[in-house]
Amino acid sequence: MKLIANWKSVAKTAHSMWAFYASLFCLLLPEVIFWGFEIDTNPRIWWVLGVALLIYGIIGRLWDQGIDRTKMRSPWVVGVMALGLVVVLAMQHGTSLTNTVTGTSEPSVTAEIATPASAPAATASSDTSFLEIAVPFVGRWEGLRLEAYLDIVGVPTVCYGETKRVRLGDSYTKAECDEMLAREIISYRDRLRPAFTSQTLANRLPIPRDVAFTSLAYNVGVSGTSKSTAVRRLNEGNIAGACTALGWWNKAGGRVVRGLVNRRSEETELCMRGVA
The missing domain is CATH 1.10.530.40 (Lysozyme)
Known part of the structure; x- marks a missing residue:
């Protein structure tokens, strides 16, 4: 594999690269939030953010960012703002594991489960x-x-x-x-x-x-x-x-x-x- 000549500049400043970084962050953050804070976040948030980052990456790939010029314009501010938005939305819309669930409907399952030959008798609960x-x-x-x-x-x-x-x-x-x-x-x-x-x-x-x-x-x-x-x-x-x-x-x-x-x-x- 041969890297492009200006790969360091592209990795640091290209909007498309920052879209990749932010997308990876969006994939990992829900797991970190769940295991660290026991908050199960809404997947719709991550879907919307993923689409937004994809669009951002496509536009950034076609946008002349002046990477090959002497003075480069880094998109780090845009990246930080995007990551900050991810954190805020995730914490605002997270669903606590201890929330009581109402209105849950039982799914339709057609598979039959074999009945055991017998079950041990039990006494009534005191x-x-x-x-x-x-x-x-x-x-x-x-x-x-x-x-x-x-x-x-x-x-x-x-x-x-x-x-x-x-x-x-x-x-x-x-x-x-x-x-x-x-x-x-x-x-x-x-x-x-x-x-x-x-x-x-x-x-x-x-x-x-x-x-x-x-x-x-x-x-x-x-x-x-x-x-x-x-x-x-x-x-x-x-x-x-x-x-x-x-x-x-x-x-x-x-x-x-x-x-x-x-x-x-x-x-x-x-x-x-x-x-x-």
């Missing part, structure tokens, strides 16, 4: 044993704030997303927040109960699996969970298929969100405990 697993599991995904704050739509919120009778300036201990979350979790579990058959409640819902389905209901709503393929399969005795179907609820706003993928993965693992 509230205490159930909450020992459910509170830390759900709480870790919802996120804890001990002082009241305004959520994304301006509603005073505290603890693990509690909004009832909350005012700005309120503060709570972790124990108080855990107690509030426990009440909410029990409420969701009890409202989900009618969706299960008596046989499912008696033999197919050990505590870990109960936590998994309740966590899904807490995240996407009781109505959606009750009508889900996961519940239907569990009632049919297809435990492995039911647990797999929990993982389908991984979208928000029509796109797959890594935080939801991770949460559904852990719920599926809980659900599958004890299944051969």
